[in-house]
Amino acid sequence: MAIKLAVLSQKGGTGKTTAVRHLADMFRRAGLRVAAVDLDPQGNLSDYFDVDPAADPTIRDVLTGSAKAKAALHVAPDGVSVIPSNLQLAEAEVALAGKMGRELTLRRALKPIDGDFDVIFLDCPPNLGLLTVNALVAADQALLSAEAQYFALQGVEQALEVIELARDGLNPDLQWLGVVFTIADMRTVHSREAQASLKAHVGDKLLDTVVRQSIAYAESAERAVSIIDHRPDLGADYLALADELLRRLELTAARAQLKPLLDASQDGAPAR
Template sequence: MPARESAGLEAVGSVAVRTFAAHQSIDTARTRAVRHAATGADTDRFADYDDDLTGGQLYDPDAEYEPDPEYAATLAPDAARQRRERVGPTGRPLPYFPIPGPVSEHGPATIIAMCNQKGGVGKTTSTINLGAALAEYGRRVLLVDFDPQGALSVGLGVNPMELDITVYNLLMERGLAADEVLLKTAVPGMDLLPSNIDLSAAEVQLVSEVARESTLQRALKPLMQDYDYVIIDCQPSLGLLTVNALTAAHRVIVPLECEFFALRGVALLTETIEKVRERLNPELDLDGILATMYDSRTVHSREVLARVVEAFGEHVFHTVIGRTVRFPETTVAGEPITTYASNSVGAAAYRQLAREVLARCHAE
């Protein structure tokens, strides 16, 4: 791939991203122009990468390259080596994922299923914060709460028990428009299809339906032109609701807690993804495995992450989400970490994940 190499691009699986060294040589004036286009702010404020964040709204994309002590403790067993050799938490060279430019028009949407049959691995947290980070970069995002527990709705400050109309009604009632179910969130550019316990009845009722696996796909079809990304928060099972999400999706992100029991179920999930691809949705693709709740201070976390990288290679995201008390705090606050603690390590991680997801999508 000589053309990519000459442009300072490095192949990461099927993804071509600019390397850190190439990024350092980018013309400063061009960098300022891109940031000005994205933020509308005075470009003089971005003369140096070391400028402070202003009002919690601006983000230094190179913050990860010089991690603070908290970041170093949770993500890098040897922070000095990480800075010196540009080695990421996964043990691979950490590419530079550029800040995405603004988009002039929206749609059609790419649908991402956030899926893992094991509970408590960070699906809902990742759905909320990845969506918020993509919205921060100017993308229109729709979050679909497809779990009867309604955790995604709760995490965005919605009380599921007070809802009269949810995604369940959108699935089961003919003639109901998606606009009647949509809720606006506090994050500009990010909307929600909420859920509550009523959705548990859908799994039984859909059994007798014709083309029952495609019910969610048909419900989302009228919304495709209005959004850039639709992210579905799946329930922790491989039942009919999850199969519906996989049938509707273009990509799957698998959040994986860096813990041995979580690792055991990934093989079963990838087998299910393959079956859905062969029988129902040939467009479905495994976008990546996202390591969550990682703490390099424990040997167990490092061993699990190493095994995942060994087994799945470039399908493992370079971005790793570390443990931080900020995530449970945001659930109580009912907002994403990108707004609740904008300058935190967790917010920086999900912004990097958003850039990595965009880079992977644009590479195809």
């Protein structure tokens, strides 16, 4: 069965979708069968994977029951299978709100593809509403993204409250994998203080790897390519983050396969 990993934040601009895009790519390079589900009506993850904007069916159709998850999988150019999203997903969220057992909709929908993948990433919308709750009820693990700024801790605490609600109600086995610190410039006092504040509150749940701030991520999104292909030096951040997550997930064989790429990035990445 696939490990289903929900990636969430309490607001936009925390690098969440960028994290999903690149972790999916790094896990694929580690030899894992990877899928990504875009649960954001903005469809940014779908765009970042260069999925055809006219791709049909989408996650909206899966959640409303008009299509099966397997039919909605579209293979991105880099080999990751994506269930895409578009603005029509907002309509589906409204429709779901009036249904009995609405929080279980995604879990049930993904069950038929559970055996086809090793990891399924769930990119949550940048809020803590019904689509995010569906992701947490469907997930085995939750990963939080936190931007390197003053309100990072507040956002993490709010996201943790929703994780606890999902645990208490419908998914008691949900695990909190950790918090990834993104869009960081560790040369600034502000970023260092924000990191220290998070560390003081969440301890070893704060991942060691810090994802550096760079305009190169916007450039790679515009080109719909992975950062490791666009800027290999920055790709080192996500290779290190992927290695850390694979260790926490106890995916030893995948870690071994990723190691040559990780070693090469650490040995050869030019200074930024």
